[in-house]
Amino acid sequence: MMLPSDFELHRPATVGEAVALRAELGEAAALYAGGTELLLAMKLGVLDYEHLIDLKRIAGLRGVTCAGGELRIGAAVTHRELETHPDVVRELPGLAALERAVANVRVRAAGTLAGNLAFAEPHADPPALLVALGARVVLVGGEGSRELALEDFLVGAYETELGEDELIEAIVVPVGAPGAVYRKFQVLERPAVGVAAVGNLVGGVFDGAPTVVVGAVDERPVRVGAEMLDGAALDDEGAFAALAEAAAEAVEPVDDLSGSEDYKRHLTGVLAKRAVQALGDV
Ligand SMILES: Cc1cc2nc3c(=O)[nH]c(=O)nc-3n(C[C@H](O)[C@H](O)[C@H](O)COP(=O)(O)OP(=O)(O)OC[C@H]3O[C@@H](n4cnc5c(N)ncnc54)[C@H](O)[C@@H]3O)c2cc1C
Structure with a gap:
């Protein structure tokens, strides 16, 4: 394993600032959440970026809310938060159980659900259950915000519908499925x-x-x-x-x-x- 090449870390405070940075820096930049996939790939020399845009400190991407028959999971929410969050445990115990069995506790403590979906590694747990539950991703970019069914967002191995200037803002999961x-x-x-x-x-x-x-x-x-x-x-x-x-x-x-x-x-x-x-x- 090598050290990644030098990069500049940007820490936007809002979603708007992150979107603006993404537009300004283009392909030289990657969005960065837990870094569990990204930094590994950079250390292995598979990916190389001059700029990383850190999403973790953006308050608007944090937190899980439950309203109107849906759970809204912010893009900075980790697997570990999901497995223990009272709303998830109560409304979607099957999702909480799935999250408990993702990777190991170190990866779960840093890695986010949004990062898992955006990376689109086929050997992943959450997509099957989230597709079965009819989950959607909320994407935000220069043109504003749009929602896509997760099933349509995931195109293939390491391939999604995410636009070049977009990021995942949240994942929305309908609750109330009987089982x-x-x-x-x-x-x-x-x-x-x-x-x-x-x-x-x-x-x-x-x-x-x-x-x-x-x-x-x-x-x-x-x-x-x-x-x-x-x-x-x-x-x-x-x-x-x-x-x-x-x-x-x-x-x-x-x-x-x-x-x-x-x-x-x-x-x-x-x-x-x-x-x-x-x-x-x-
Ligand atoms: C040792 C190990 C074991 C694992 N085991 C499992 C397992 O059993 N089951 C399983 O499902 N997964 C497993 N994983 C994958 C794990 O779930 C992901 O690594 C993690 O969820 C990625 O989230 P992250 O926040 O660290 O993403 P990062 O590494 O920060 O980013 C990953 C990718 O997503 C992009 N990205 C991040 N956030 C956003 C956003 N908001 N919008 C758009 N793009 C974004 C980044 O630019 C990057 O391309 C494992 C990983 C490791 C390292």
Whole structure:
């Protein structure tokens, strides 16, 4: 590991100042939050910037608020804050549980959810559950502010819809989903496969098809059609076998250090079944 080359650190006090700096410095600058991805990539010589724009001290990017049926998570909010925040624990316990299992406590204490989404590393936990919950990102740039469904924001591996002069201001997550569960399998630092399920059971029977989204396998989260579970009971083995097959077919895994293509397809099916069955416990 090398030392990163010299850079100038800018500490804007407001979102407006950060946007102005981004426009002024262009490609020579990167936005910098926890630095857990960025500084590592700079030390490895994969990325090189003359300027870093530190977002952590901007009051407008801090804090989690819950109003109007939505959680609004500021872009400077860390994984650790999310796993312990009373509103998140109360309204979206599945998200708090997911956050508790991201990386290690050092990374969680510095790393932000916005940084995770902006970096768009495919082997990540939050995108699958947030897509299943219908989360949106609030982007702000020179032209003002806009919102995008997270599903549309994440374009591919390390690729997003973020404009050159934009930053993520907040992540907005609807609350009130009857149940939201995430199950993952991981051998290395990051998940090999993660599956999110959001749905509702009435008297042990699915009321509508649950939403099932697979993360960490493809370059971006993949939805799995789960219509076979609409009206099915939790012990309907046939419906769950069909779900596992549909999930395994929906993904396009690549062989890598996390596992072979076949292994990941198998895991995807197993975890899809487990995540949806766990909706019966929430
Ligand atoms: C050892 C290790 C283990 C990990 N394990 C996991 C894991 O198990 N599961 C998982 O999901 N993730 C894992 N991660 C990834 C971790 O979640 C991210 O590193 C972290 O969330 C990134 O946030 P950050 O604030 O540090 O971003 P930074 O490193 O500061 O920035 C990352 C990127 O996002 C951009 N950026 C930052 N903030 C914004 C913003 N507001 N708007 C626009 N762009 C922005 C930066 O310019 C940069 O390109 C791991 C990381 C490490 C180092």
